[in-house]
Amino acid sequence: MTGDLAFIPLGGTGEIGLNFNVYRCDGQLLAVDCGLGFGGPEHPEVEVMVPDPSWLVARRDRLVGLVITHAHEDHIGAVAHLWPQLRCPIHAGPFVSAVLRRKLGEAGLLGQVEIITQAPGSRWTVAPFDLEFLRVAHSVPEAQALAIRTRHGTVLHTGDWKLDPNPLIGPPTDEAAFARLGEEGVLAMVGDSTNALVEGHSGSEAEVRRNLAAIIRKLKGRVAVACFATNVARVESVALAARAAGRECALFGRSLRNAEAAARECGYLRDLPPFLTEEQAGDVPDSKLVMICTGSQGEPRSALAKIAGDTHPHVSLGEGDTVIFSSRMIPGNERAILRIQDELARAGVEVMTADDHMVHVSGHPARDELKRLYGLVKPKYAVPVHGEWRHMNEHANLAESLGAEAYVIEDGDVLRLAPGTPDVVEAAPVGRLAVDGHRLLPLDGELLAARKKMLFNGVVVASLAVDGAGRVLGKPQISAPGLFDGTDDEPAQIAADLARAMGDLPAPMKREDGTLREAARSAVRKAVGRRLRKRPSVEVHLLRV
Structure with missing residues (x-):
């Protein structure tokens, strides 16, 4: 759809990490942040994940740039992994640019990427977007909120921020700039929800x-x-x-x-x-x-x-x-x-730890800080992001109490902000990719499904040699690391079960390698299942001599 202003989160809305957002104005697209996440106990087979960029890659000819708000991994960590598919200019502050150059250098991409360094607090244009960085305090130098001015209205993308009177490195949040933006008029504020449940102030x-x-x-x-x-x-x-x-x-x-x-x-x-x-x-x-x-x-x-x-x-x-x-x-x-x-x-x-000693303060705004920012910016609409559902719902309730109309959406929702009343008008496909060395694998794909199955049920490798008629030669070999140790006699018993099962097959089945291999796989799986009540992944190495 052309002729509108829309917000499209592809990661980081309804979850912690993986921040990857897109703004659409009159058909042109601007990406904001490109971060990673961790597998955690939900995905023990994965260490690092990145958002699936497929929807945006399919529209790459309309992608005018990627803006990075700050140098935390959940906002910058996926750039080196996804840029080869996006291939767009990157706009960032000096510290982010310095961090990014090192990341891209390690990935062998530095000479290919156009990094346009924007001074903190600067204003520039990436048509049709008129962009301005607003200085914010956070637990990293030079964090910036992003004001996005369009012919349909202005959106404030807060990024990660807090109100710290003495952040030690860099200036405090530029409240005067937010107040000026509020006087100018803000259609929507897309904002950090991480500490929306926390009363008071985040601390200094x-x-x-x-x-x-x-x-x-x-x-x-x-x-x-x-x-x-x-x-x-x-x-x-x-x-x-x-x-x-x-x-x-x-x-x-x-x-x-x-x-x-x-x-x-x-x-x-x-x-x-x-x-x-x-x-x-x-x-x-x-x-x-x-x-x-x-x-x-x-x-x-x-x-x-x-x-x-x-x-x-x-x-x-x-x-x-x-x-x-x-x-x-x-x-x-x-x-x-x-x-x-x-x-x-x-x-x-x-x-x-921070549970028993004052050795950490959050870089995200607690409720008093959220109230202060809403008072300065006075947005017509509020769109909570950067949090799980309970954080975003509480942020929405707070925003409503402060006079903004709140919209709680999730990754993949295409929220049209203008013209007219905001509405989710379509859905973009979203997902996660696992970083596997230099590869990106679909989190719900066959490879990771097999890896997860092996993690919980183990893997068994059966090796057997057969003659031209399919008769087993010698003794099959069974290897099952993680299921049996060197003192167990079960592998030998499973090998004997496999040899008997192969001998009982009809002659025509023995002449087809594929059929014979699948029959061997089934026999091994049943033999292990009887002994361990598990369904491991089974690989069969068949040698016909």
């Missing part, structure tokens, strides 16, 4: 800095702090706390080193000396070391996961040491985080 980064300094000063032994790599203010706070306690500070994890390089490139952290490397940290006395680590969300390949599992090549933690989780649990990651915390506790490490 400055308070965390004070508390970390006080906590680290009193600790003995080695200290490790886990936080988001791009939370540059938090990294700086830990480094300053270490210095005040007479300790040296090291970075553990590639994403932290990349974020540090991007931050220094943009003029941040200039008052701090270079961090120690992981190798150098191993030579520092225990009482003189603070480590900043990746792994606050329980990522299995992160530095903290290796330390907790005692597999890190340079350091270990034990009795008398402390790990501070200076972050929140992203929904879906609870089990992985708690597993790491339990491994640390088992080794005698003291674990501190």
